[in-house]
Amino acid sequence: MNETLIRWLEEREIADVRSRNLELAKAFAMVVKSTDQVFDLGCGTMSNFRYLDPLLSMNQNWIGVDHDPGMLRRSEPLVPRTRVQLREMNLATGVRTLPQGPGCAFTASAFLDLVSKEWIDQFAAHCKDSPILIAMSTAGQPEWSPIHELDEPIRLRIKSHQNSDHGFGPSLGADAACYLVDQLRHYGCRVIVRETNWILDSRDGTLLSMMIDGIERRVQSVQDPVDAQVWADRRRLELLKAELRLTVRHLDLLSIP
Ligand SMILES: C[S@@+](CC[C@H](N)C(=O)[O-])C[C@H]1O[C@@H](n2cnc3c(N)ncnc32)[C@H](O)[C@@H]1O
Incomplete structure (x- = not known):
């Protein structure tokens, strides 16, 4: 089990809860029927689940789908087993095997920016007849304040990592949410989109520090690396002095068939 990933998910959950669009989540909850299965x-x-379930009628059965068995084992004690089933599945190949149409609702959080154009085509075609809420899709590059001369070269390398293959083919990264909106509208769905940006400052010290570490590591590992250590050391100092602020663009989208 990747403990760094688990700690990252724990920290990002705090920022996600603060940033997610409650209006869209409530609208999703209104259209999901009490007999629907929520994937x-x-x-x-x-x-x-922790964010959305309190808004729903609490009768729905949930199916949590992930390809990582360690992650699913970690989730087991965190959810009511009477209503939540955890299913190990590689969604890169399995999305068309999921049930579809009336009786189903689909949601995801911090997931869509991993997938490819072809995957979104399949997903939209398969799930268009159900309510869909896709939250916290990355929709841009980190914007740091104060600025640093290495921000731009680092942004370019993060973008190239975002657009690499995360198991679904070349990823659409920051363009994924807008592409899904277009596809669902093409099928006649009513789609509403809201910005759900993270605005982080020294109160989010752990998350910011994990972001700095992660960017430093990632930028060294791509082709044509820049020396991110100078950049990362400066950011750590600014964080220590409570001078650092970061905006990370995200989008939430709701689709109603
Ligand atoms: C950034 S995490 C988000 C997790 C959770 N939704 C949240 O908001 O905290 C992305 C999740 O997608 C899962 N994932 C990545 N590729 C997958 C695949 N091919 N099939 C199924 N799940 C996958 C990962 O295991 C991970 O749990």
Whole structure:
């Protein structure tokens, strides 16, 4: 089990809860019927369930789907087993095997930016007749304040990592949410989109510090690396002095058939 990933998910859950769009979540809850099965795609430790379930009628059965068995084991004690089933599945190949149409609702959080254009085409075609809530899709590059001369080269390398293959083919990364909106509208769905940006400052010290570490590691490992250590050391100092602020663009989208 990747403990760093688990700690990352725990920290990001706090920022996600603060940033998610409650209006869209409530609208999703209104259209999901009490007899529907709710599929949480790329469920991780079920943070999406923790956010949404209190808004629903609490009768729905949930299916949390993830390809990582360690992650699913970690989720088991965190969810009511009477209503939540955890299913190990590789969604890169399995999305068309999920049930579809009336009786189903689909949701995901912090997942869509991993997938490819072809995957979104399949997902939209398969799930268009059900309510869909896709939350916290990355929709841009980190914007740091104060600025640093290495921000731009680092942004370019993060973008290239975002657009690499995360198991679904070349990823659409920050463009994934807008592409899904277009596909669902093409099928006549009513789609509403809201910005759900993270605005982080020294109160989010652990998450910011994990982001700095992660960017430093990632930027060293891509082709044509920049020396991110100078950049990361400066950011750590600014964080220590409570001078650092970061905006990370995200989108939530709701689709109603
Ligand atoms: C950034 S995490 C988000 C987890 C959770 N939804 C949350 O908001 O905390 C992305 C999740 O997608 C899962 N995932 C990645 N590729 C997958 C695949 N091919 N099939 C199923 N799940 C996958 C990962 O295991 C991970 O749990």
